[in-house]
Amino acid sequence: MNFSNEQRDAVYEAIHNRRDIRRFLSTPLDETAIKRILLAGHHAPSVGFMQPWDFILVSSDSIKNELAAAADKERRALAIHFAAEGRDSKFLSLKVEGLREAPLTVCITCDPTRGGDHVLGRNSIPETDILSVACAIQNMWLAAYAEGIAMGWVSFYKKADVRRILNIPPHIDPTALLSFGYTDEYPDQPLLEKAGWAKRNSFDSLLHYDTWNNKDGSR
């Protein structure tokens, strides 16, 4: 736990430059790098050390096409909600997933039954199981960045569709679809910021001191 400045800066570079990617090249992935990325996911923290995750590695074209069709249904459904706000044409111009192009998509799942009836620390806050899975996703994202591999998190789907396509048992949560591939477009800003869809909040506006209502850090 004694990092040099160079090591520290590498961690921060991955954290600050990591992006959610939707355009992938068809170049095959380095399998040993993918193994390291998945292992980084498995070494995430988890509530009560329950390790609720599984990884379904999807590389079959026909299954990728089925997932892409399920995502496209959701995208068109969401456009209807944005139409009411007058934002549907902008929304529909965004590329929201790269499931067909990416050489590999990993469905990371959450098994809420793992670790028995009373998982230490999950008794009070049940959703700490999926929060653990999200920590695994973030580990994988940073590991992918360090490997020069782009990742995209797709959340445009109905869980029932993904369960059916991937034969996932009913009690297992298909928490996220994560696409991996090389890319020649790694933007320097979040895609939605670049597209003028949303802005980054000011850091200071998010800080509170001792209690919610105290916004003055000088005290």
Add this chain to the structure above:
Amino acid sequence: MNFSNEQRDAVYEAIHNRRDIRRFLSTPLDETAIKRILLAGHHAPSVGFMQPWDFILVSSDSIKNELAAAADKERRALAIHFAAEGRDSKFLSLKVEGLREAPLTVCITCDPTRGGDHVLGRNSIPETDILSVACAIQNMWLAAYAEGIAMGWVSFYKKADVRRILNIPPHIDPTALLSFGYTDEYPDQPLLEKAGWAKRNSFDSLLHYDTWNNKDGSR
């Protein structure tokens, strides 16, 4: 996005060696390091770029004591469940939080209303708001490791208690309490593994290929 092997290894070292810590020294924290850790949280990915997080920095002793008392209630309540499994004495021997000792505890929250009525990508999977907060937590954990600062995630509390103690509005979720401090005990294994409470699952047992039921990667 072109990391040297040394930079890549630094990211993996933080990922693999990061631990959940409950014993802290009273040494004051480096404030600029804490700022960088919080900023790493703010630069996490978030669904539809909604950035649902806020950070309440708790350093007042009286408020730390109130949080510790709320956590202790939950710890004793959970012991009753473990008693039925004959694991209560082992459970009660574990130190599950360091809220009183840690110089700083950050309550990271989730505002589900941020970003308007229809957040891109959250329409299908509403809990992607708290998953985004968990990504911020993992960024902070790895940043803390890179800074030589220990972090502990406390989930032993009733949200109503933490809302009352920190004056958090009813619609805001107090997702986690994160304690920060220096430590002289940074274990090489997860605390619960070291204590014989739970084991790490084998990596291969978590891998599936194309569909859930296919466990054979050789294809």
